Amino acid sequence: MLKIVTIINDLMEKNRIKSYLAKAKNELPEFEFELSKEFEDYRHALNFLYQDEPIDILIIEDFNRDNFEGLDFIMLAAKEFPESSLILTYSASKELDLSSYKITNLAAILSKSSGYKNFKNIILFTLLKHQAKNAKIMAEQQKLTDYRTIIDHTHDAIFLLEIDCDNNFYYKRINETHYNLTGLKAENVIGKTTAEIFGEAVAAQMEENYQRCVEQKRKINYTEEIEFPGGKRVFQTALYPVIKQGEVKEIVGASKDITELESWQAELEYFKQRDKLTGLYNEEYFNNYLPKVIELKNLPLVVIVIDIVGFNLLNKLFSTTQANSILEQTAAIAADLSRENEVAARVSSNQFALVLKKRSIREFKVIMAELKARLAAVKIAGIPIDFAVVGEVKLAKLPAAKKFYANLMDKLKLEKYNYRHTANSRFCQGVLESIAASKYKLIGHGPKLIERATMFAAHFELNRSEKEKFILLAKYHDIGKLGLDQNILKKGDLLTALEWEEYQHHIERSANFISHFYDLTDIFQLVYHHHEYYDGSGYPDCLQGIKIPYLNRIFSILDFYDAVSSNIFYPFLQGRYFFAELNKQQIAGELKKYQGSIFDPRLVDKFVEKVLPEI
Template identity: 25%
Template sequence: MEYNIFKLLVDNIPQPIWIKDIDLKFVYVNEEYENIHKGVNKKFIGLKDEEIFDGAINNECYRYCNLVISSLKPITEECYLGGIHRKITIIPLINNNGEIEAIAGIYVNLDIINEKDKIIEEQENILKVVMETLPGMVFYKDKDGKYVYVNKEFDEFYNREGIGKSIGKTNFDIHSSEELALKYTKEDNEVIKNKQSICVQTVVNSKNGEKIYTEAVKVPVIDKNNEAVGVVGLILDITEKKEAEEQLKHVSFTDILTGLYNRTYFEEKAKELLSEEYLPVGVIMGDANGLKLVNDTLGHNEGDELLKLIAQVLSDVCNAGQLIFRTGGDEYVILIPNTTDYECENIIKRIFKQCENYKHDLIDVSVSLGASLTDNINKSIYDALKEAEDKVYRQKLLQKNSFNSSVMYSLQAGLQTKSLETEEHTDRVVNYCLIIGERLSLPMSVMDELTIVAKLHDIGKIGISEEILLKEGNLTDEEFEVVKTHTEKGYRIVKASNQLDNIAKGVLTHHERWDGNGYPLKLSREGIPLIARIVSIADAYDSMTNNHLYKKVFNKDDAIEELQRCSGKQFDPDIVRIFTEYLSETQVCV
């Protein structure tokens, strides 16, 4: 059994093997040995070399065998057997008593090995030529991060950087930037750990200060045990490609007329900035004032000039971190990462101020602006933009020569024709409201809302009969109930525009009382919108201090005393205090 296993093993070894006794007679040859001597036509077992081979082979083998028997030590020699260059190893087979019982020999065909070495050398030469002619820098690092091979271009690049030869060095030896060395080392370790290729881009600062954009493909080197033993990399200089991409990107993201970013880029940044690291994000929306007038009177070329002037104003005010877009015909948007309401309002004020430094042939350069914040990822940039747009719409109502303002002024004119409301009364109420708003430090958007409510607070009287509005003497209870409906009628008129929701609520509630006994909703205290509380006091004061056909006229002091008497009952006490302090400070009778 043991012999069969031994024979099975040795017969499957691809090298020729024989065993001879101490008389040098063959006692065993494997199949490969028989194969290389097919032309002998003799059985080997029991025969000596001289009985099988010619004199030259016989003498050479005899000498080697006797040397092993006499020395009891193995030998390895090169020789030519059968015209083939071989390496023969002969070993003594010694028993447990230290006595030699036989010798064994194994042949290796050196011609095959040399041929393989030649092929390997040729392949290495071809590979080297390929590496040297590849368009890029090629390297091989071992798993310890040392450079084992670099091509000519790699060496030339780092020679220019004053590094010298790279072989045997690590990332930290050839890169002056520790940050860069750490980056490369992290990438190499990732490739070795995961046994997967990666493609990475890096910006390298050259010795003369130029930025070089590179793209590297890093591939793991896997041995026969499936272990990663190193990293092969190809680094390409993609600076020109990157610059071309940036130019193309700039063109595709830029509004041709103004040079600002366009709507396409806005869409991209709106998604990118909705991230915790950028919140809160301020959204300022702007709309050019008077563009239609310029287009209709001077032509679209002049209209384009106006748009460019406004773009220049925005660029003058905003810094590099504040992105300016032209998103439509006359619409602009500014996105401001990591900001506050205060900063957004400050930017709007500076834009208004900067507009004064630019002139157009027909009209003043101006823009209506509104701002909003998105301070959590559940509120999109578009949600904030809608809020800002509503504020712009409200501001447009206050701009002269705009279509929106003409609608509002038409409503006011209709009211003045139908009732005793005068333009002067409206202007005074607006002025008082703005004084109170400034003393309360209200933001601009709220001041705009306050102005519009002050202008339109009695607009619902358009829906009430002139017979009641102009009636001399006291109204009946039924007639007074009809007059009280003007708040609801005004609410419905203003509510027709979904951008005036807060204003509609202000119109609806400007006759509510602090003590809850007003109309139409019986609201009280802070439950009444702030805008309505302010308008209520301003309207009451002007009604008391100016000529009215059917009521006694108060002087300033009496009117102040009346406001204070009603403080905490009809009116908000804090607003009464603020307004009466102002009135007391004012020398001229208002």
């Protein structure tokens, strides 16, 4: 019984061919044939053809599916199923040029417009041809073709080794993938020993695994790296013994190319150990490394920890890009002071550590001095940074790594605490000097701000403690404006809703700055509430009336007075700004205008009637 399979996507064409086959079967009773299977796409057809018994006739429609056309399938079928006769059906409107195709088993080309008589003649001719063939031979040949197809189209490099009586290994066959991966042509491999192909040294390494397979008489797996004409490759290889009469006579090998995977794993391992921003070793690596490195052979061992004091403050006061630049500069200094076999690591968001092997106490002192000098030059927006730097030289095996590092961190805490006082903080002093150098323009004020604060303290009869807080409030209240887009502070026009929202955030930044220094604790609430309005419409907490601290109610008048008398851009409210110096009469008028809404009415009266005329 000859088998016919159709691969036709067009339903009308499918039904036409099916009816023609049924009619031909009735008219040609001397031939035994059947329509075994119908497919509408190439993929399912291929799955069937590879897995089923050989098919005698394939009737294929020339259609396009996933950029795969009938001619493509014909070419594939011509190669993979040479014993099958191929009949191609095509649309009469389509021009077919088969002059460049060599398809030996193409029986006929059938136009979709051709009639039954033409179809019958083609089927008759094809049936006669197939009747003359030996079905058993054809089936065996088809099997061999299928096996060859499977082997040649796998992604693994497959090879067959033959073993002679002297235990020499000869290559008997390789598949197409083997050539593609190794660059070794079949004619240069088949019949040769591993030594003849790869040389004695590489052959010895390879034959050790082959011999293991022979001795154990079972499948073995291993990874190998071999230099081929196509380049160095890394393979995961499996060897399968072919046992005949109790002896291993042949070995089938399958090698999966894992060169790129090995490279990816090496790269992944590198990045698992590294900090993404700075490129230094990360915290996890450092924590695993330190206990291992504290051994007698590495002594004396120097461990240094660097802490960027108040890094979170830098992040909030300045841009992320500027803060990250500080991290990168610090990392570069740490890396530069470590040798190739030593470790520089980022151990937390704002801390770095150095582990230096076999360094003397004298070297330690020199490194510490250089480190501190170079860190002193690191600045953000021209302002120096506070760095707490501590280090120890470990001369003996004890204490253990955990205790040793804990002692170092205790020293670091004390060192960091020292910078929490404004007088000891290079960063705080740098900020104040930068503001003063700008004559307070950096924070949207005039050059007489502190002088006027002192004067207000006197006129409003503040006691000593209140006066100190009031002057500190004047000095620090708008320090958060350093983190604003300077285009907002210089706009000279009404702020947009987004700009006004951003402008209001300077309060939070100022309060964050204050909270960092323990000697400024007393003015935290004053700084945080210096934009509360008397009628409760201010920010951030909408405090109203006497719930607003007394010093804040006085300061709101000073804040306004200093801004409008200094000829600077002053975004007073979202819908109101000043950009020119006002005279006393105008200032009094504006204060009266907002008396009871923005400002404390009693304090406005006192200022306008008693203070303003005298200043």
